[in-house]
Amino acid sequence: MLSLYNTLTRQKEVFKPITPGHVKMYVCGITVYDYCHLGHARMLTAFDMVQRWLRTSGLNVTYVRNITDIDDKIIKRAAENGESIDVLTGRFIDAMHEDLGLLGVQAPDFEPRATDAESIHGMFSLIQKLIEKGLAYSADNGDVYYSVHAFDGYGKLSGKSLDDLRAGERVGVDPHKRDPLDFVLWKAAKPGEPSWESPWGPGRPGWHIECSAMSERLLGTNFDIHGGGQDLQFPHHENEIAQSEGAHGHGYANYWMHNGFLNVDNEKMSKSLGNFFTIRDVLKEYDPEVVRFLLLRTHYRSPLNYSQVHLDDAKGALTRLYTALKHVPATTCEIDWHNPYAKRFQDAMNDDLATPEAISVLFELVGEVNRSQSVQEASLLKTLAGILGFLQRDPQAFLQGGDSHDGLSNEQIDSLIAQRLAARQNKNWAESDRIRDELKAADIVLEDSAQGTTWRRA
Structure with a gap:
């Protein structure tokens, strides 16, 4: 029985999909104005692992992972490069797909973009509902804002109260807002920026409304799992809840999952801090499967400190796994979940996707394969590892590098x-x-x- 840690309730819960046998999952994807870094890779690999295990467990999965292809950073970068936004985002979307393919991250079932016509019209509908319910208002500068104080449940995901947030307000707030904490749903057009015609005049969407609209269009107003990086918990995911639950009057996502940061010298890896390594730069030095192994050998909710030493250690560990299959002709097989190794692997994964324990089972199987040279045990090793995206290549090809x-x-x-x-x-x-x-x-x-x-x- 699968249990997941739910950020919303701050505890592990037995996972019960809304529709028995079918899981609807939405994950916040990448803002595409540069190459993906290893912090992005950690999030995308973590939720690739989640959807793989859900499917392995016999569940049908509808997996949606969006692309943010319009925002301030994208507009600024395109202007700096002297190119159109479409050319910029198209180039980095292709690069993202290439990087993720190398890392063994499977494509989602749907990959909507914020600028899709269906997405934009979904935002119009959602914003209009919020205005009609008194949860949003159109300001005199053409922007549309969400009225945070009008939503009683604001802060329930992050644990932040409005009083605490107001205590941290900065001087010089936007004079067009009724409350400094209100956030933008629709931004009025500015000279030289892309815009769409809307009921409130030409403009472009705010970041938070994009995900509420895209998830609703593809998964409905209430779905099972919403995932993303820990840094999105506030304000992005908090604001999504306010928008979607405010508009529809019922729960939005039942389970909220957040992966831990990838750190460099114990600081979050990010472009804003300038301490990031792109996926493609690291792949010039290390096999993609080694990088994937590094990202999954730590529990998805725990912080992971990046270093070359840790990559070298991951390479050595993965080499040991492949070496066990070098002289035994293993193939993928049907898993007998009553097998002691398979059962312990399953128990680990069902305990909030405890990949460190699951991987430790693989190494115990390595010892068994080395002792027995059993094709059956080697095939089990290959199959269980394949669930996590490992050991599917010819061992000699990996070992020769x-x-x-x-x-x-x-x-x-x-x-x-x-x-x-x-x-x-x-x-x-x-x-x-x-x-x-x-x-x-x-x-x-x-x-x-x-x-x-x-x-x-x-």
Whole structure:
């Protein structure tokens, strides 16, 4: 029985979908004005893991992950680059898809964009409902604002009270707002910025209304899971609740899930702090599966500190998993969940997706495979790991690491091994040892067996 930690109630709860057997899940995606960094990768990989486990558990899943393709940062970056917003966002959407494909992040069922015509019209409808209910108002500058004090439940997700928020107000608030805490639903058009015709004049949407409208269009006004990074809990997700519950008078998302930060030197990785590493820069040095392993070996709600040492450790751990399958012809198989290893893996994943414990089961299976050389156990290892997106490649291909290395290429290594074999056949042991030492110096490990010589990168 699956239990999830619900940020809204601050406790683990048994997961019960609204419609038995069918899960509707919405995750806040990326604002596309630059390449994705590892903080984005952590969030996207975490919720990829969530949807994979839901499907593995026999549930039908409708997974929606949006793209924010209009906001202040996008407008500013496009102006700096001297290009259109569509060209800018199109380029970085393609780059995002490429990066996520390498990381094994599966595509969502729906990937709406904020600027889709259906999304924009959904925002109009939602804003109009809020105005009619007295929860929003049109200001004299053409903006439309949400009236925070008019919604009784404001702060229930983040635990923040209006009194506490007002105590932290800054001097110089927007004079067009009735209350400094009110937030914008529709922004009046400014010269040189993109705009849409609306009932309140030309303008563009505020960030928060976008997700309320897109989730409603594709999942309805009440759905099962809403996810995103911990930094979105306030104000973005808090404001989504205010908008959607205020408009419809009932619950919005039943379970709220937030992944922990990816930190660098114990500070959140972010573009605003300038301490970020893009996915594609890291993938120049490390195999994508190593990066995925690093991101999932820590519980999704816990902070994860990024360092090259941790990446190297993840590489070593994943190498151990692949090495266990190197000499055993494993294939994916139907899982017998009564198998002790499978049952413990399942129990871990059902306990709020405890991937550290699930991965520890994989390493216990490695020990069993190494002892028994059992194809059955090796196939179970491959299949369970596949649920998390690991061990689906040819082991030798992973262990040899491809050709993207500063050192010897695969062809050079194969040539040296052939020369070493010839030397051994001619009983030229000194030449054989010289070649082995040359390969060892290049971090190439040789493994001789009755079947011949294989190699891997150290």
